[in-house]
Every structure is written in structure tokens, then in C-alpha cells.
Amino acid sequence: MKVAILGCGAIGGVVARSLRDGEVPGAELVGVVHAGPTDPPDLPVLGIEAATEQADLVVECAGQRALAELGPSIVASGADLLVVSVGALADDALLTKLRDTGPGTLHLCSGAVGGLDVLAAAAREGGLSAVRIVTTKKAPTLVQRWMDAEQQERIRSTAEPVELMRGPAREVTAAFPASANVAASVALAVEDWDLVEATVVADPNAPLTSHVITAEGGSGDYRFEIRNHPSPGNPATSGVVPHAVLAAVAKLARPTGAFA
Numbered sequence: 001m002k003v004a005i006l007g008c009g010a011i012g013g014v015v016a017r018s019l020r021d022g023e024v025p026g027a028e029l030v031g032v033v034h035a036g037p038t039d040p041p042d043l044p045v046l047g048i049e050a051a052t053e054q055a056d057l058v059v060e061c062a063g064q065r066a067l068a069e070l071g072p073s074i075v076a077s078g079a080d081l082l083v084v085s086v087g088a089l090a091d092d093a094l095l096t097k098l099r100d101t102g103p104g105t106l107h108l109c110s111g112a113v114g115g116l117d118v119l120a121a122a123a124r125e126g127g128l129s130a131v132r133i134v135t136t137k138k139a140p141t142l143v144q145r146w147m148d149a150e151q152q153e154r155i156r157s158t159a160e161p162v163e164l165m166r167g168p169a170r171e172v173t174a175a176f177p178a179s180a181n182v183a184a185s186v187a188l189a190v191e192d193w194d195l196v197e198a199t200v201v202a203d204p205n206a207p208l209t210s211h212v213i214t215a216e217g218g219s220g221d222y223r224f225e226i227r228n229h230p231s232p233g234n235p236a237t238s239g240v241v242p243h244a245v246l247a248a249v250a251k252l253a254r255p256t257g258a259f260a
């Protein structure tokens with residue numbers, strides 16, 4: 001399977017180098033599409049058109065905006081698309097375009113969280129009555145451009161954890177596009193954007209990024225606590241995420257024997 005990587009930052013860089021080094025049997029790097037001023041010196045660089053022409057699979061690691069801009073032309077070209085910035089799919093029109101139009105197939109990466117499989121099963125069996133995700137990250141990584149100067153300063157200087165937002169997953173993932181993709185992952189897993197309440201907490205003393213997911217329903221009660229070390233390349237991203245991408249690529253390259 002020939003693979004192109006869209007976005008060569010903390011996630012895409014690790015994924016591209018691992019594929020270049022032949023660490024995923026059945027998958028081969030054709031190149032990276034990047035937006036920085038200088039090309040990564042150790043990786044083959046492609047334009048988006050060449051990437052979609054040459055690759056069987058394009059892996060989006062570039063952010064919600066890039067996915068919204070480039071995703072439709074990738075699946076329209078016939079290449080499959082593996083998405084990391086799943087929060088962009090809170091836009092129903094984009095989700096429909098990417099999932100239902102083809103001819104390329106849309107795949108989602110579980111990214112920083114797990115347990116999505118059992119949540120999907122529980123949602124089918126009798127439904128879920130409540131689903132919550134509380135994300136806690138090191139405070140400065142949660143500062144957003146839409147916040148006013150006072151709020152930005154309060155987050156940077158807080159000595160205590162501060163709840164920044166609580167609401168429907170769709171709104172929270174849009175407000176924190178680099179930090180709350182996980183809220184979208186949970187909503188997509190249970191196929192109900194309105195059911196999932198997401199909370200984002202800025203904690204000045206959080207050494208790890210945590211996601212606490214709880215769900216209740218006819219099949220049982222579920223609680224997962226995920227505590228990830230931040231990525232050395234980007235403290236807003238967890239270090240495990242590129243490895244979740246590589247696991248997803250491995251599964252697409254050699255589906256036999258993998259968890260479905």
C-alpha cells in the first residue's frame with residue numbers, strides 16, 4: 001500500500017519516518033505534503049496532486065482546516081483517506097462528502113483515545129443515555145485565538161485547574177480544534193453528536209493529558225481514563241497519536257488478524 005502523509009508536524013513527521021524506515025509491513029511511503037517554508041530534508045516531498053495520484057492512502061495529520069480544504073479532493077481522486085483531525089467531521093456536509101461520495105474510502109484514526117469499539121457496541125445494544133468526556137491538558141496549550149486577552153492571560157497564569165468549556169461535543173471540538181478531536185471521536189463512535197457532553201479543563205500542573213470518558217446505557221456502565229504523555233514535538237498533541245496512526249495504517253495494509 002503506497003502512503004502519502006498530509007502535514008509533517010509532530011504526528012505526520014513520526015508517521016512518515018516510520019513508514020520510510022519500513023516499520024509497517026505492507027506499507028510504503030511515497031512522500032509528505034507539507035505547508036512549512038522549508039522542506040523536511042530527510043523525507044520525499046510531494047504536492048497534493050502528485051500525492052493523490054501516487055498514493056493508495058493519504059493520511060491527514062495537518063489539522064481540521066486542512067482536512068476541510070483538501071479532504072474532498074483526496075477522496076474524489078480515488079485515494080483512500082485516513083483522518084486524524086476527526087473534529088472537522090462535526091461539519092455534517094463535510095462528513096457526508098468524505099464518507100458517502102467516494103470513490104476513495106474514509107477511515108478514522110482513534111488517535112489519543114480508546115474504548116471507541118465498546119462504546120459503538122453499547123450504542124447499538126439498547127442505546128446510551130449519557131456519554132461524557134472530560135479532557136484535561138496543561139493550561140497554556142489550551143489558549144485559543146478566539147479568546148480575549150484577559151481569558152488568555154487567566155489560562156496562562158492560573159494556579160488552579162479551570163474549566164474552559166462544557167457543552168455538546170460538536171461545539172467543543174470546533175472551539176478547540178487541536179485539542180478536542182477526542183470529543184468528536186466519541187460522538188462519531190456512538191453516532192450521536194447531541195448525546196455527548198464534552199468538557200475541557202486547563203490545569204497548570206497536569207503532567208499528562210487526560211481524557212475521562214463515561215457512558216451509561218442498557219448494556220452497562222463504562223468508564224475509561226486515558227493519561228497520555230504530551231508529544232515532544234507539540235505539547236497539545238499526545239505522544240501516542242502517531243503510533244495510533246501507524247497501527248491504523250498497519251491494519252489497512254494487512255487487515256488479516258487485526259481487531260475489526
Ligand SMILES: NC(=O)c1ccc[n+]([C@@H]2O[C@H](COP(=O)([O-])OP(=O)(O)OC[C@H]3O[C@@H](n4cnc5c(N)ncnc54)[C@H](O)[C@@H]3O)[C@@H](O)[C@H]2O)c1
Nearest residue numbers: 007008009010011034035062063066085111112181234237
Ligand atoms: N484524533 C486525535 O486524538 C488527535 C490528537 C492530536 C491531534 N490531532 C489532530 O492532528 C492535527 C495535527 O497534530 P500535530 O500535533 O501533528 O500538529 P503540528 O502543528 O505539529 O503539525 C501539523 C502540520 O501540518 C501542516 N499543515 C497545515 N496545513 C497544511 C496543509 N494545508 N497542507 C500541508 N500541510 C499542512 C503544518 O504546517 C504542520 O507542519 C491537530 O491539528 C489535531 O487536529 C488529533
